[in-house]
Amino acid sequence: xxxxxxxxxxxxxxATSLSQTIQTTGWIIPAxxxxxxxxxxxxxxxxxxxxxxxxxxxxxxVPLPEVAHxxxxxxxxxxxxxxxxxxxxxxxxPRRSLLNSTFYLKMALLAVAIMLTAGLQxxxxxxxxxxxxxxxxxxxxxxxxxxxIALWCGILFAGRWIAYTQTG
Amino acid sequence: xxxxxRDFISYFESSALADNIxxxxxxxxxxxxxxxxxxxxxxxxxxxxxxxxxxxxxxDRSVSRVMNGTLPLTWTAFAVAVASGSLLFISNAxxxxxxxxxxxxxxxxxxxxxxxxxxxxxxxxxxxxxENDTRLPLPARLAGGLSIxxxxxxxxxxxxxxxxxxxx
Numbered sequence: 001x002x003x004x005x006x007x008x009x010x011x012x013x014x015a016t017s018l019s020q021t022i023q024t025t026g027w028i029i030p031a032x033x034x035x036x037x038x039x040x041x042x043x044x045x046x047x048x049x050x051x052x053x054x055x056x057x058x059x060x061x062v063p064l065p066e067v068a069h070x071x072x073x074x075x076x077x078x079x080x081x082x083x084x085x086x087x088x089x090x091x092x093x094p095r096r097s098l099l100n101s102t103f104y105l106k107m108a109l110l111a112v113a114i115m116l117t118a119g120l121q122x123x124x125x126x127x128x129x130x131x132x133x134x135x136x137x138x139x140x141x142x143x144x145x146x147x148x149i150a151l152w153c154g155i156l157f158a159g160r161w162i163a164y165t166q167t168g
Numbered sequence: 169x170x171x172x173x174r175d176f177i178s179y180f181e182s183s184a185l186a187d188n189i190x191x192x193x194x195x196x197x198x199x200x201x202x203x204x205x206x207x208x209x210x211x212x213x214x215x216x217x218x219x220x221x222x223x224x225x226x227x228d229r230s231v232s233r234v235m236n237g238t239l240p241l242t243w244t245a246f247a248v249a250v251a252s253g254s255l256l257f258i259s260n261a262x263x264x265x266x267x268x269x270x271x272x273x274x275x276x277x278x279x280x281x282x283x284x285x286x287x288x289x290x291x292x293x294x295x296x297x298x299e300n301d302t303r304l305p306l307p308a309r310l311a312g313g314l315s316i317x318x319x320x321x322x323x324x325x326x327x328x329x330x331x332x333x334x335x336x
Contacts, residue, residue, distance in 0.1 A: 030327045030328050030331045034320075034323055034327045037204070037208065038211065038320060041207070041208040041209075041211040041212040041323070042215065044208045044209065045208065045211075045241075048209060049237075049241065057240075058237055058241060062237070070226060156201060157201040159204075160200055160201040161197055164193075164197045
């Protein structure tokens with residue numbers, strides 16, 4: 001029943017003039033995907049650079065709050081570009097993602113990654129001290145960093161897998 | 169010379185490894201995902217340096233500090249990108265070689281490497297003199313801008329390969 005409604009919605013979306021334009025102009029989808037991947041590169045690298053600093057694999061001599069302040073704020077405006085290009089890709093090929101469980105897995109992972117990143121950014125900036133010295137804080141940060149790496153990698157893998165799990 | 173190169177490539181293309189990547193339903197997307205993850209880290213971490221060269225980010229840190237902070241990630245990710253890219257390549261070498269976007273992508277990566285090597289060679293002597301400035305000398309800004317354009321081109325070509333080549 002739900003599937004039928006969603007399927008109808010996809011049919012309707014695919015018939016809109018915006019979707020028709022995207023479908024019939026060959027370069028639009030690869031161009032949108034290129035912008036989407038470049039934005040993923042910025043968000044993903046920003047998060048990973050902070051995660052690697054938490055694990056003391058990079059920028060060991062720089063305090064964590066400084067590294068977090070340099071890289072994490074850039075994530076939020078770029079996420080808006082991802083939302084826009086992602087939405088246009090869905091409009092262009094609704095069935096490819098909306099009828100694809102891998103897409104929902106990607107969105108679920110994204111929701112958790114956003115909450116984790118926002119939480120990390122908040123707790124680092126609201127109490128910037130002793131992230132490297134206090135044992136409890138260090139462990140908590142390392143747990144968060146490991147989860148962050150796993151989540152963002154999962155999002156990228158799921159994104160690529162959408163192409164292989166289309167129902168047609 | 170070209171003949172020998174072709175023999176060399178077809179030797180790898182007909183190997184059991186290439187067969188496995190080509191035929192296995194999971195292996196190809198898995199390597200592809202790894203390729204996307206590593207390219208995103210290469211591009212994202214290089215953009216951090218390029219934006220510093222352009223005077224648009226991290227201006228409170230010297231150029232070499234920004235580079236030292238991100239380049240270990242860049243090179244590690246680049247090694248993974250080359251390894252995963254080579255595996256994807258040998259699985260369908262003949263088709264990739266016949267694809268203009270593949271050739272363009274390789275050329276753009278070489279150009280990006282050359283751009284970086286030239287920046288290091290030209291700036292090696294007097295980098296300490298201006299690397300703390302917000303607004304850097306014109307050659308440094310040009311190198312940063314060019315690097316961004318070249319890597320955008322690399323990602324675009326990579327995406328266009330997928331739309332102009334039937335892999336399986």
